[in-house]
Amino acid sequence: MSAPSPRSAPVAGSAHELNKLNKRLRRQVGQAIADFGMIEEGDKVMVCLSGGKDSYTMLDILRQLQVKAPVRFELVAVNLDQKQPNFPEHVLPEYLEGIAQPFHILEQDTYSVVKRVVPEGKTMCSLCSRMRRGALYAYAAENGFTKIALGHHRDDLLATFFLNLFFHAKISGMPPKLQSDDGKHTVIRPLAYVKESDIAAFAEAKGFPIIPCTLCGSQENLQRKVVKRMLEQWEKESPGRLETISRALGDVRPSQLSDRALFDFMALGRHSEAPLPDLHAWMAGAPASEVDVDDDAPAAKPVDALAAIRAKNFDPIWNP
Numbered sequence: 001m002s003a004p005s006p007r008s009a010p011v012a013g014s015a016h017e018l019n020k021l022n023k024r025l026r027r028q029v030g031q032a033i034a035d036f037g038m039i040e041e042g043d044k045v046m047v048c049l050s051g052g053k054d055s056y057t058m059l060d061i062l063r064q065l066q067v068k069a070p071v072r073f074e075l076v077a078v079n080l081d082q083k084q085p086n087f088p089e090h091v092l093p094e095y096l097e098g099i100a101q102p103f104h105i106l107e108q109d110t111y112s113v114v115k116r117v118v119p120e121g122k123t124m125c126s127l128c129s130r131m132r133r134g135a136l137y138a139y140a141a142e143n144g145f146t147k148i149a150l151g152h153h154r155d156d157l158l159a160t161f162f163l164n165l166f167f168h169a170k171i172s173g174m175p176p177k178l179q180s181d182d183g184k185h186t187v188i189r190p191l192a193y194v195k196e197s198d199i200a201a202f203a204e205a206k207g208f209p210i211i212p213c214t215l216c217g218s219q220e221n222l223q224r225k226v227v228k229r230m231l232e233q234w235e236k237e238s239p240g241r242l243e244t245i246s247r248a249l250g251d252v253r254p255s256q257l258s259d260r261a262l263f264d265f266m267a268l269g270r271h272s273e274a275p276l277p278d279l280h281a282w283m284a285g286a287p288a289s290e291v292d293v294d295d296d297a298p299a300a301k302p303v304d305a306l307a308a309i310r311a312k313n314f315d316p317i318w319n320p
């Protein structure tokens, strides 16, 4: 479930300001859809709706784009009722019926399972979000959905990038579009370019019937909170920094990093095609006579960066 809004930039209460914000969101979502080929003719898109500000905003903007889109696609809002205590079951159906949005409410008591398995006082979000993902993916497969839309926004992408950097020593994040490991699902994140404060302001101005995400009594992952605070501080001290980092995620230069799987540093500056000796042994001090040179070794294959990236796929840090 999406986290509570840390703050929302005021929309100044005027229709003009709301209209400007709405246009900006539409443009940014449209840009992300186009940049990553998120939607195509005939798609059946499952819009995952948690009842938080992010997913309401995603649905609203996708519906606006659908009206004018050059391709026909279907949008179905799907909510997973996880049976949390006091979950207001009527809120989403009433809202969705009110806007004539096709929807489905899935029911699965993941709450009891998570409560039983996770020790008291530990955060439940990791297991809870995995179970939610499992239920939603299964429903998508059974019902012929071609895309699964999640409401993660730019600041979620940035936080995940820094969490992976700080705690997994990896340059990796939360991509705007990805395929599940079994290849059965394509997940899209249409809000990938949208900043959280804009979403918060939009949700407030539109008066979406937000369902609080504190029903489960869990705390957001502590590390994620720390990283989010760090990002907020950066933005306060240097406005625009987060946008700069966000742009950088789309402009990676493997030759300017140090990943040997993504760039063929070995081939740089070579003046012969002879195989290289075992330079590691050589540098470790082995006498030249003991350093292997395999004259029959096949010439090194050129680096296949795409295959290397795929091979490096790892289970990213969760995000509720």
Ligand code: SF4
Residues within 6 Å of the ligand: 001, 002, 124, 125, 126, 128, 129, 213, 214, 216, 217, 218, 219, 220, 320
């Ligand atoms: S446990 Fe975490 S992910 Fe699950 S509903 Fe609660 S806040 Fe959301």
